[in-house]
Amino acid sequence: MSFKAAAIQMCSGIDPQRNAADMARLVREAAGKGAIYVQTPEMTGALQRDRQAFRTVLRDEAGDLILKTGRELAVELGIHMHIGSTAIAIDDGKMANRGFLIGPDGDIVCRYDKIHMFDVDLDNGESWRESAAYQPGTQARVASLPFAQLGFTICYDVRFPELFRRQAVAGAQVISVPAAFTRQTGEAHWEVLLRARAIENGVFVIAAAQAGKHEDGRETFGHSIIIDPWGRVLAEAGPTGEAVIVAEIDVDAVKAAHQRIPNLANAREFSLETIAGARSAGV
Numbered sequence: 001m002s003f004k005a006a007a008i009q010m011c012s013g014i015d016p017q018r019n020a021a022d023m024a025r026l027v028r029e030a031a032g033k034g035a036i037y038v039q040t041p042e043m044t045g046a047l048q049r050d051r052q053a054f055r056t057v058l059r060d061e062a063g064d065l066i067l068k069t070g071r072e073l074a075v076e077l078g079i080h081m082h083i084g085s086t087a088i089a090i091d092d093g094k095m096a097n098r099g100f101l102i103g104p105d106g107d108i109v110c111r112y113d114k115i116h117m118f119d120v121d122l123d124n125g126e127s128w129r130e131s132a133a134y135q136p137g138t139q140a141r142v143a144s145l146p147f148a149q150l151g152f153t154i155c156y157d158v159r160f161p162e163l164f165r166r167q168a169v170a171g172a173q174v175i176s177v178p179a180a181f182t183r184q185t186g187e188a189h190w191e192v193l194l195r196a197r198a199i200e201n202g203v204f205v206i207a208a209a210q211a212g213k214h215e216d217g218r219e220t221f222g223h224s225i226i227i228d229p230w231g232r233v234l235a236e237a238g239p240t241g242e243a244v245i246v247a248e249i250d251v252d253a254v255k256a257a258h259q260r261i262p263n264l265a266n267a268r269e270f271s272l273e274t275i276a277g278a279r280s281a282g283v
Helices: 016-032 051-057 065-077 155-159 161-169 183-201 252-260
Strands: 002-009 037-039 080-089 095-102 108-113 119-121 127-129 142-144 149-152 174-176 204-207 211-213 219-221 225-227 233-236 243-250
Touching: 002 016, 002 204, 002 225, 016 037, 016 065, 016 243, 065 080, 065 095, 095 149, 108 149, 149 161, 155 161, 155 183, 161 174, 161 183, 174 183, 183 204, 183 219, 183 225, 225 243, 233 243
Parallel strands: 002 037, 037 080, 149 174, 174 204
Antiparallel strands: 002 243, 080 095, 095 108, 119 127, 142 149, 204 225, 211 219, 225 233
């Protein structure tokens, strides 16, 4: 069985209304190319480093414009619409970095809150503390769709292979990685990490990305990508600007990959022991 999937590359700004309009235009383009599953990047709704200003446009699910627009597009186009993530106001005063999978009837099939928070100081002086604003998720999910078993991750989650392995063991055939990777880390690690996650789990990886210089001053890496279970790149966008990439996803290739390299079936439980070495003389 196969289906067409699309990854939407965006350069989201600080205005959710403009971002929603850009998303709608690009999603319609993807559907026009035959995609029945369309994924948008992390933080589709807005990229805004000024958290005080961000909170003035923040809404809960009932009032979120990106979610509303995504549900309307799913119905209009008869597709599975995957909002890679957008910021959602939650009860404790924090935000959730939340992805939504929406069915062709407009209903929400699955929600996923980003589990791993990007708390890091980069060599170029950039400092990120996602945990200061976002409530980490605690639940991994795999959604059973008419055309595939779909797993969910968001951006920094790609550096935690155990999350992908748990989903692959649970039957995921496609794992989504919507992202807003920084240019610095993306240049070093983006493609190699995504290809590794595809190869080691024998799954398709679809990663819609933010790309270019944003209104809030950050710069993201782009290179939205679709990878098959053998690690081959099926489609890839450039480093900047909007893009729509589409690829045919043959889910039978997942079974074939698992037969060729049966590492999931061959995995074994083991213990770990740390051995103290002999001390050198005089130490």
